[in-house]
Amino acid sequence: MRVLVAMSGGVDSSVAAARAVDAGHEVVGVHLALSRMPGTLRTGSRGCCTIEDSRDAHRVAGMLDIPFYVWDFSERFKEDIVDDFIAEYAAGRTPNPCMRCNERIKFAALLDRALALGFDAIATGHYAEVLRDDEGRPELHRGEDLAKDQSYVLGVLTSDQLEHCYFPIGATVSKAEVRAEAAERGFSVANKPDSYDICFIPDGDTKAWLADKIPMRPGLIKDSEGEVLGEHDGAMTYTIGQRKGLGIEKPARDGKPRFVTGLDPATNTVTVGSRADLAVSHLTGIRTSWAGAAPSDMGSTPETGIDCEVQIRAHADPVAARAWLGEFVAEAPEHEVNPIVDEVEVPAARPAGQLMYVDVDEELSGVAPGQTMVVYRGTRVLGQATIDSTAKDRITPAPEFAGA
Ligand SMILES: Nc1ncnc2c1ncn2[C@@H]1O[C@H](COP(=O)(O)OP(=O)(O)OP(=O)(O)O)[C@@H](O)[C@H]1O
Structure with missing residues (x-):
């Protein structure tokens, strides 16, 4: 089949591309430029689509002797992923941008373009498996290496999308095996560190990154009975389950630790309660x-x-x-x-x-x-x-x- 491999420049998608070639498919590699915003590009060993990443992907494609392209999806990524992430936080919710990216970019915009260009499937370096039921319908399963399993972030995929998904490393027993295979194939990315959770937040500090994007409004901190315990500078800086740094002077009535139990965007209130709450x-x-x-x-x-x-x-x-x-x-x-x-x-x-x-x-x-x-x-x-x-x-x- 004709396969478009999404090559991040990391070890997983490099090995995925190599295996797709070995399996006899007609393979083309594509690296997605997802960000052009200054401050979202990491420097060093691993980043969100840095020049280094695209070079790494290009080099592997060269070794595999497959055509390679860089496609600019940065505008789409900004609108559908980054802006959505900010808006969800502004609404007091905790979004998962990797999932959104799978839903709206990799297995939507990218897949649509691949199908329009005549490809049968897109391949990625995700640790998950597409198996078939008795009637040949695709099913999504956890990757063999449960420590690396990425089926959760692929949970948004529908049957129609799964029909065109190919995960060449999903059945591999361990990531160590993937790295060893990359080294054997002579890929310089064999020891490249794993990616971070949110690729567009360079140092992983989500709250600091959001601070200059969402205006902060002070509000009240209350207990579950509605008693006011203090004030906050912005509800967005709190997380459900948070225990430290609540900024409440008054001790709890029962002397036990307090946790954030609710964030109400309508009233800009942070509610705190016991662990049981x-x-x-x-x-x-x-x-x-x-x-x-x-x-x-x-x-x-x-x-x-x-x-x-x-x-x-x-x-x-x-x-x-x-x-x-x-x-x-x-x-x-x-x-x-x-x-x-x-x-x-x-x-x-x-x-x-x-x-x-x-x-x-x-x-x-x-x-x-x-x-x-x-x-x-x-x-x-x-x-x-x-x-x-x-x-x-x-x-x-x-x-x-x-x-x-
Ligand atoms: N910028 C990108 N361009 C093309 N494909 C990408 C890009 N980012 C991620 N992908 C694809 O999505 C898969 C999962 O992405 P994730 O960010 O979770 O990377 P990963 O598990 O560390 O994999 P890798 O080692 O290949 O980077 C990658 O294996 C790759 O196929």
Whole structure:
């Protein structure tokens, strides 16, 4: 098949490209220039699409004797990923830009262009596997190396996209093996360090990076009963689950540590509470998508849900859960004006689409709206949704009634 390999200049996509060539495919390499903004380009060994990265990718493509291009997606990346990241924080939510990038850039804009140019698939260096069910439909599974598994950030992919995804290193048992193979092939990137979480924040300090992009508005810090405990300089500098640096003088009534339990953009209030107040058993998600058969095709009804596991961060442990299709929001604005940061348009809190309800068997702690919940069954990704709200108690019938 004709394969377009997305080459970051890192070791994983270099080996992915080499394996695609070895497998006999007609391979073309492309490096995406994702940022032109000063201050977002790291210098040194690893950056967000630095000149060094594109040179590394180019060099590997030369060794593999495949055509190589650099495509400028920086404008799209700024609008769809960076601006969205800022707007989500401004709305008091915690976004996952890598997931958005997979959803809107790599497996959308890039894939569309690849298909339009006659390619059959795009290949990346992600640690995940596309397997086929009995009827030949694609399924997304965790990568073999669970320490490197990237199925979580690919949870946004739909069946149509999975049809055109190729992950040549997903079945490799360990990253060490990938590095050894790169060294054997003579790739200078064999020992290049792994990439950071957010490629456009050079030093990893998200709050400092956001500080000059979102106007700070002082507001109140309250406890769960509404008693005012102090003031903050800007709700955006707080994170759900945060314990240190709350800036509250008054000791808690029970003498126990306090944690941030809520951020309310409408009133610009930070709520604090006990560790127990952080525990949740129910999650409601928006922007639901399914990587293959939806629960309704899996025997689920609105009453029964499906047994699954849910994961709420890239490297969190999955917990046993049941997922339900929630109500369908038929009409909603795409954007709304943030009440705290006037004139900043933020994505609507509840856009049109299917809600996903998830009850967990074990309580989760420190869950923030905006995070993505990915629903698995064993190694297979079933789907995902963006967490919109949480609740202390489950809303669904007891597990013994949950069918699937
Ligand atoms: N700037 C880019 N241009 C082209 N492809 C990219 C770029 N950034 C990431 N990718 C693709 O997305 C995959 C996953 O990206 P991620 O940033 O997680 O890198 P990684 O896991 O460290 O992989 P690598 O070692 O290849 O950089 C990469 O393996 C590559 O195929």
